[in-house]
Amino acid sequence: MVTARPTWRQARAIAAAAGAAAALPSERVPLDRAVGRRLADDLVTPIDLPHFASAAMDGWLVVGEGPWEVVDVEAPAPGQARAIVTGALVPDSPTAAQKADAPSPEVQVAVLRSESAAVEGGLLRSTVAGEPQPGHHVRPPATEAQRGELLVAAGTLLNPAHVALAASTGADELTVQAVPSVALVFTGDEVVETGLPAAGRVRDSFGVQFPALIGMLGGRIAGAARVPDLLEETVAALGDARAQVVVTTGGTGGSSADHVRAALLELGARLLVDGVAMRPGGPTRVAELPDGRLVVALPGNPLAAMVSAITLVEPLLAGLAGREPVPARVVRGAAVEGKSGATVLVPYADVDGRAVVATWRGAAMLRGLAGATGILIVPPEGVPGGETAEALPVPWVIER
Template sequence: MSQSPNDPILLTSSLHVDEARKAIADLVNTLLQEDQAINRPDAIDTVPLDQAINRILAQDLLSPIDVPATDNSAMDGFAFNGKCLDDSQAEISLRVVGTALAGQPHTGKIASGECLKIMTGAVMPSDCDTVIPQEFTTKLDAEHISFNAKQLKAGENRRLRGEDLQKGRAAIAAGRLLRPSDLGLAASLGISSLQVKRKLKVAILSSGNELRSLGQTLDAGSIYDSNRYSLTGLLNRLNLEIIDCGIVRDDPVSLKNAFIDAASKADVLISSGGVSVGEADFTKQIMQELGDVGFWKIAMRPGRPMAFGTLRAVPSKTAESRTLFFGLPGNPVAVMVTFYQFVRSALLQLNGASQTEVPVLQAISETPIRKKPGRTEFQRAILGRNSAGKPSVRLTGSQGAGILRSMSEANCFVILGHDQENIAAGEWVDIALFDGLI
């Protein structure tokens, strides 16, 4: 797609999902190049290891040691010098002269015809290079074992020093969204703190005269605001700094003031509601006054009305500085769908992550699914396994954009492409899991 964010085509037509993703990624990349406040070299925090989960690693983490630190045994068995292995010799007998445990190395010499009982992870003596697994040996007496020489080759079952990581090499690359396994790896290297990208500041607000805060009484036609709580949970998963700007009434003055205030405090502003074509939806008008409208409609379900762009006219920011803006639909499910499909990746990219997309897998549809070509659909579903043990998926029921229960029950999206038509039972479909496994 070659249009610029201000191209009228983007404002009047419904973009394909992949076009919208590219437009967002291109604009975020521009902001990273323009706005040094977002990605400046000193925008780095040093945090204790136990507080680094879901932060973005700012610099390559170099290993201060070799891993493993010494040659060690990969098996419980007996260590010996592999020179004694001879294809013409079927059976070998060795004298056991000691034991090596993990953390308790054997200090004596191992001569020809001798071996050392050794546990997994124990240091290999300098005069041994091979381990025969214990289950492949026969105990002849209290001091001797035997085994068939053809069961292994010299050097087997030994882990070499630096085999996993060499001192000075990158253990974890910059840009990693840190996972539990990464924290464990850092701890195994003796590293107690990490340098991470500073947290993005993300402001959220909901607009609508019908919205009530928790604890308020519901009058006729009013509903509780659930979107800010869904967004808070989604943003907490990314370990970002959240600025909750509450509920804003549907009038242009209140909404404009709220946008200005929120954008002056945050790198990103996410609103929900006020982006359809109703008489009380003022978001587009205010965006045009304060900044740039990137696009307004996406050929998708749910979530067709979604505003994207930047806000410029914000006090306390320089003329060049811009706040990224996402105007999400008001329907609770559409808010979560558009966040998963567009906002999440943009936030990770803006925060310096190297991997931003959710992996797409495949599963067998347990039932037929109705689908019209001309839009991408994200249907809530539950991933499991069928009687043959293959991954299978079933929808959670009605896919209405206001049925938040369907999101609560689901663990994945079924993704039906723009040109895709009806799906038959037994057909493979694309899916995206809600949560990572590790």
């Protein structure tokens, strides 16, 4: 009995669920290693930002009305002033003496800019009419954030400014989502790694780009191996791959040179997806090895492998990292024919808000994908002209 292959959507859900079932714990990392990682917990400031009043200019800290006596004390009294630099602490405002039964009002403090001041005979005077006003050039506390305020939400991809902001709250580490490790296994006797291939041979298009692609999809490379089209060596490479996920390319068809499926079964793997009703990429497989490692076996044709990785490896890595897969979006474009019983994945470029499908979209062609902004998800019935359709962005045009 022939078992129907899952649809593209079903296969994507299976891959996501397989990753989620083996989700990795988040980890604490020093701030200098947090850039480029995804925040696991909300960053809430335990202090006001800034947490003290400070000078916004180089100049003079003045208390009350001038002219002011120049002193060298931390907290000048009313009628006094001392030199201050940008960012330095501005002490709390002193209070003026009053009768015992009356409240003591605060005496205003300010910073008088250096260029607006003159000192003569131990007295400081303002040289600009109206300067300084009360509180002039003083940064009050909590003007950026109040204690307990959310600064960065969980799930945010951290940039240098996020990390600097975390440092200002007193943090030394951040809790970030895991980045699954990925081992690559490239198969194929016909592949050459450098130079112009002879007739009957093809240039390696995976080894030069898959490490970067996996990084864009949310993983980190833990190793790579290249094996000939031999069952024994394929079994050994899969067994030796030390990573949470193993991604293979090639060898997924049914010819005498294709050994990945047989190698997985020999290792006792459980086939979660044994082919997908999609074009290109139908022979893609997802499996779980007895030790818990997950395997995504991609076809050998370049476009087929890449669209399969973008649409199936990504949700698996997302599940492992504890995040949601990249959601599909709706686009509008020209008519695209479907294929009975299969989802067709078509590279497209966004041109003036419309999806224009690539001319070069054969399973072995990369020219269309190279200029694409997304992958159109075409159901079996096709997409009529001007209608909306689902699409996934290619990872090099989105923030991950």
